[in-house]
Amino acid sequence: MRLSAEHLSARRGEDLLFADLSFTIEAGKALVVTGRNGSGKSTLLRVVAGLLRPETGRVSLDKPGGEAGMRAAEACHYLGHRNAMKPELSVRENLVFWQRFLGDAGGRGLSALDAAEAVGLGDIVHLPFGYLSAGQQRRMAFAKLMVSHRPVWLLDEPTAALDRSAEGVFTGLIRQHLALGGMVMAATHQPLGLETAEELKMTGFAGAVEAMW
Amino acid sequence: MIALLSRDLKLSVRAGGGALIGVLFFTAVVAVIPFGVGPDLNLLARIGPAIVWIGALLSSLLGLDRMFQTDREDGSLDLMLMQEHPLVLTVLIKCLAHWLGHGLPLVIASPLLGLFMNMDEVAIGATMATLLVGTPALTFIGAVGAAVAVALPRGGLLVSILVLPLAIPVLIFGVSAAYAAVEEPAPFLPPFLILIAITMFFAVLGPLGAALALRNADD
Secondary structure, three states: OEEEEEEEEEEEOOEEEEEEEEEEEEOOOEEEEEEOOOOOHHHHHHHHOOOOOOOEEEEEEEOOOOOOOEEHHHHEEEEOOOOOOOOOOEHHHHHHHHHHHHOOHHHOOOOHHHHHHHOOOHHHOOOEHHHOOHHHHHHHHHHHHHHOOOOEEEEEOOOOOOOHHHHHHHHHHHHHHHHOOOEEEEEOOOOOOOOOOEEEEEOHHHOOOOEEO | OHHHHHHHHHHHHOOOOOHHHHHHHHHHHHHHHHHHHOOOHHHHHHHHHHHHHHHHHHHHHHOOOHHHHHHHHOOHHHHHHHOOOOHHHHHHHHHHHHHHHHHHHHHHHHHHHHHHOOOOHHHHHHHHHHHHHHHHHHHHHHHHHHHHOOOOOOOHHHHHHHHHHHHHHHHHHHHHHHHHHHOOOOOOHHHHHHHHHHHHHHHHHHHHHHHHHHHOOOO
């Protein structure tokens, strides 16, 4: 399985934020997107997720045995700045909803309780999501990635608001996902502790993107 | 999809959901009319169906702007846009949940308010029936307005203004069907069937328009 982007460029307002950006992620590999604030990391992730229309280029996912160039967004989990959980509902209700809504082809997703255990918060699934602290909310949002299996994880600042031990938990979960043949594309400032990750450096409005492979 | 329906229903009855606010506003609007009009029972009975309909229309506008906005604010909308099931279907389910949470309580409350207006049983029944088939149309029309204004932080008033002109035909046929049931020469069925037709028409067009607006909201 391979996620490939060809000649992507995107606008924010009038200016091109990045132009002619190409990359591929093979199964089991991670791509870390770095760069200053406002250099286009989040925009790139939203383009890959299909939430923003690229100015040029395309993103496609090639599956062995599947049709070539299928829409990549459907195979992606997107963890944005916001957690996509309802503060009025309990954590379990939130996780069960996403599991049922996203579907769980092949039964490879964890149950809501197991996913909460995996991020180390198995004992508070009965609380309303709004009662949790910012870090706990972020961890639960991460648990959402595991209730339904998607090969590609798009993570936008996944470790914001987290303490060091939680970062370690995240790194472990990302490693596990990669080991099972998943793909991760993460925009981050903190090092995620992934030795094998490739790095893509965004430079922002300069129009040029230097990639370090 | 059933998961989405049950989640939205749960949200509409939990704290801050606003399902009860619509009913309370509806009750308040209709309950003050007798005080304003005075103790003329015949007059109240005559304007009753129209007042109940106007009250239902105004209170169904109340919760509309939150239909997609809460999902956008917490990022759920992003995930819904990414899924493989068609967005039109997602929007349709959200409309149904919104109607069950906000529209149906108005229909259920309307007989009580009919009593306030000194309407007889036939008029109350007719008003309730027309509200039952008419309020879904208001939700479907409102979904388009809510989707267009989803990115605006204070879009509530704008949604009402966008939606109101389109909701006028629903009001006209709803009220005329309710009157036709009471006043002898006019037939009840034609305006009632047109009301059903309007609802079915917007059940198709509303989710389509709303899905299109949501897709383009982020650009």
